[in-house]
Each structure stands twice: as structure tokens, then as C-alpha cells.
Amino acid sequence: MNKETSLKKIGKQTVKLKNPPKIIAAYSIVGPKEGEGPLGSYFDEILNDDLFGKESFEKAESEMLYTAITAAINRANLKEDDIDYLFAGDLLNQLTSSSFAARKLNIPFFGLYGACSTMSESLSVASMMLDGGFGSYVVAATSSHFSSAERQFRFPLEYGAQRSPLAQWTVTGAGAMVLAKEGNFPEVTYITTGVVKDYGIKDPNNMGAAMAPAAVNTISMHFKDTGRNPDYYDAIVTGDLGKVGKEIISKLLLEYGYDIRSNYYDCGDMIFDDTVQNTDSGGSGCGCSAVVSTGYFYKKMLRKEIKSILLVSTGALMSTTSSLQGESIPGIAHAVAIEFNN
Template sequence: MNTKNKKIGKQTIKLENPPKIIATTSIVGAKEGEGPLKNYFDIILKDQGNGEKSFEQEETQMMYEAIKETIKKANLKESDIDYLFAGDLLNQLGSSSFAAREVNVPFFGLFGACSTMAESLSLAAIMMDGGFANHVIASTSSHFCAAERQFRFPLEYGSQRAETAQWTVTGSGAMLLAHEGDFPYITHITTGIVKDYDMTDPNNMGAAMAPAAVDTIYNHFKDTGRSPKDYDIIATGDLGKVGKKLTEELLLEYGYDIKGIYQDCGDLIFDSEKQNTNSGGSGCGCSAVVASGYLYKELKKRNFKRVLLISTGALMSPTTSLQGESIPGIAHAVAIEYK
């Protein structure tokens, strides 16, 4: 196989056999279910615990339900799935690993922080395009309470949130890829490069991730020869209001004006003023539920014909933050089309 035909430019792959996204499921928490996108989500939980013994167990259950429901929607069985690519924010990929324990499917566990949805979707699409599988699931999750406990403060501490802080989305999204059918399909993948501009404030991750988003979007345009006008919507993962504004400004310096078609999943999922989410949403589940809910359903309706999803991640850990390390950022882009 001639790989030169698939790799275009520095960071982008053009898929020769674009896999179809034949089914998706989005599950969100109660707060997300009260936001502007509530009609696009498949399942809205009643509370943060959902009857489980811990927040981490609830996150595991969300991902398991998202995977199971997606297989059911496609009229397939667990045994039909060749691989599962999944990740989350917790130590040792706790939610993904324990969700994978419940399904009898070969599992790749991934960590890309909040970029993991696009990362899992990218690798699942590459696996499909290479002819190594017939059905692959990409899934990601996050949970507000579990993430706060791991990365910031226990909820009982009652710390004040900065204006630049974001609200980790409680949710899980899953996408099932196949070769056949009339469905939206993945055409290009632009893999990000880690960018670090010495941001150290964990309460301003939008600013930490924006340079990575800008670099990936710029290189996607450069590699493919496309421009903003080739897309109906360009959606970053979870930069929130602060990171979104920075991304718009920095891309203008490269000569790309994306304001008319640019949205951020973290800005879309909450009404930040009414719901008191400051700069907006974040977390692995943010771009996962917006992509598998809002973006996919609008593609199916043909309101969008070409979407560029760029999930963004802050590659920090509690240990590195306490040691005074900066926050590296990463962003991966996936082009999804339905003509």
C-alpha cells in the first residue's frame, strides 16, 4: 500500500476509504441537560450520582451505557465490534478501563486529556481505513465531581471559581464506525503537536490550549489546501469563552478569519450566565457529547455538510501542577462530511 497517497502535508492524513459514523450516543448530567443543547442529547441523568456509590463509578456507567446503546442503535451485537478506543481524565483511565471490563471487545485505552474524543475518533478511523476492522467504537467521558476531586479541590472545600475557570462536563459520547451505509463519513485527520507557552494557571485552561488549537487548524488548512469557507462549522473542543476569543485572534494573524463559522463546544453546551459556568464547559465529555449529539444530528439532517471538529486538551496532572510545571496543550482535528 502506498502511504504517500494518504499522508498530505506535515500533519494530515487523507483517508482513502472514509469510514462512516453509523450510530452515536450522548449521555449528559442534569446541568448539561438544562443547557442550550438539551434537545440533542440522547440520555439526560437526573443527578450527579445517578444511584452509583461514587462519582467515578457513575462516569464508568455513563461510558458503558453510551457504548451499549450505540451498538444497539446500529442493530449490531457486542461480538460484531472489532475494537474499542476510549479514554477519560481519571488516573489510569479508570472510567474507560472499567467500562471496557464490561464489554468483550479488544480495547485501546487513550489519554489526550480533553482532546481524547478526536484522538479516539482519529485512531478508530485509521484502523478502519487500513482495512483492519469492520466496526470500531470511539468513546470518551468526564465527570464534574470526579475531575474536581482529582485536579482541583474536593467539592466540600467550597473554593471560589475564577472568571476564567471552566465547568467540567458530566457526560459520555460514543461513535460507531463502519464501512457501509448512507451516513456522515470521516475524510481527513490532522494530528496535533504539543504546544506550551508557560501557562501555569489550572483555572485558565482555555488560554493554555488555544495555541495548540490554532496550530492544528492552521496546519489543517495548510496541508489540505482548504480554508474556513470550505466548512459549515469549525468546532473546537473546550476552550470556553476565553480560549475561543484567543483562537479567533491568533488565527487572524495567520490570515484566517473563522468568526462566521467558528463555535466552541464548551461555549455551546452551557448558558454561562444563567448556569454560572464562568468561561464555559471543559472535560473529555464536552466535545464528545456535542459531537455525538449536536454536530452529528445536524449532519444527519444535512444542515451541515462539512464539519471540522478540533478537540483540545490540557496535558497536565495534579502532580505536575503542584510541582509548578506549565500546562502543555494539544489539539487533534477530524473532518466529517455528508454530501
């Protein structure tokens, strides 16, 4: 390991960025149900209908992602040609939402798949690209859509299947962040890359339980690698564990000696009011942590209401094929430390 690398890689899974990239702009767009939820006032754009004027839900999702990316670039007072790389992903087969959005953009594109962990994954890779000196401006983005995900992973919408109390509601939304080398903005300081964990959960409706072990591993390794404690952060934020997974992770981390209960939030638990909106265990999907981080938490940081968050987007790495073959559900979680001390 050379000297430059040793300055950045700390511990087993964490990178300390030498030149922390700044998040100079962000944009969030959500569907009607998300707009009616507790965080509605924080989102930049709320759709009147989840087809977004398109012929299919899949086309609507791609248009949402394209809108989030271009709006974030405009908000940063940049042009498309200024962006060196686009990192984006979604839940659909072959990343069609991201790829079809990228085909309308003249920006070098990396398509990423981390299931619902993709927002932190795209932000991680984008930040390392900038820290490595491989560009001046990059975009990290992701999306999901309830209707496109539901009919890919579960049942046709017309089937009207009864939902399990453990089930989560895939968020219709897209979020994008523009990163730059300079500026007085929140910055990415540490990245803890997750490892795949599988504790044998096979119920595709119980994704919170499937993803919780991966989140526990990533969060505990982040603290171990950095030497930080839970109270360092104003908010420790998981992506979409929902009510079930949130309870599991709080208990499991106590066994590791970390009590996060006073400053722990889950995007899936926050985005809906389950008693009013009938969302069972809460929200899920790539778009869940994307819109809550770009909408709610980024605005909180700009307003100096919070100074630091640990964003831990979580993903269930299943497919329709693996579930039908009786496979268990592997989980992944990636953590990104975002700080704003100015």
C-alpha cells in the first residue's frame, strides 16, 4: 500500500477523503402519496399523478430521474457539459430508468445497482472519483417507483394482493446531488463500504429484517474504523429498514456496544404516516433514502439545524428469479458521513 492510499484507507471498510467533495446542490421529486406524507414540505417537486404524463410507470420513473438530475445541475448554476460523470441506479431490470434518463444527457455514465442502497453507493463512488482528482463536477442520483417495482418484484397491480403487515411501500421518487471540489456546502468526509450479509430471511415482504444485519455491520465498522461514537452525529440515518428493521437494528447495535436510539432515524419510517396512509412497515426503494436525504436532511444542513449525518442506505439484493428459486435475501448497506461545520 503506497503512502497516498494509506492516508485514505482507514481500518477495514472505511475511506477518509483527503479532499472532501462538497454537495453544492440537490433536488428531490416525489409522487402524490409521498407528498401527502409528513415530509411533504421538504420535497422540491410533487407530482399530481404518478404517471407523470407518460404511457407507463417505467417511463414515468425514468422521467422523474431525468428531472431530478437536470434540476440539480441547474440549481448548481451549471450546464450539462460541466458535469464530468453521472452515477445513477434504480431497481428495474438492466437499470432501465437510469440508462434511459442518461441517453438524454451528454454525460459519461456509470450505472450502479445496490438495490435500495444505491443512493449511498452512487454518492460513495462519486465522492471517491472527485477526491481522486478525476473531475470537477459529478452527479449522484437514484430513483424508484411504487408501481414499476411492485409489478416487477411481486404481483401485477391489477391482482390486488393482500399486503403483509411486514411489507413496505416502495417510494415513488428520485433524488440527485451535484458534487464539486470547492464551495461552502456540506461535504462528504468518510465512506464505509458495506459487505453482503445474509441471515437466511426468505420472505420478500420482510425486507427490513433481511437488510438489518448488513446495516449493523456497516455502522459498527464505521465506528470501529473511525474511532467515532454514535453521539458524534446529529443523525444516524438508515435508508429503508422501516419500523420492523429499525427496531431490530437498534437492539443488535446495543449488543455491539453502540446505543444509537437517541439520534437514529430511518427514511422508510419517516416518509409516510402509516396509520393514515396504510403503508404498513413504512417506505422502501432506491428513491426512499434519495428523496429524504436530498429533500429533508440536506435542507436541514443548509439551514444549520444539523451539522453532521451518517447516511446508511440499505439494500435487499434479491431478484424475482432468486426468490422464486427459494433463495434467501442478501443485504447490503453503505455509509457516507456528511458534515457541515461552517
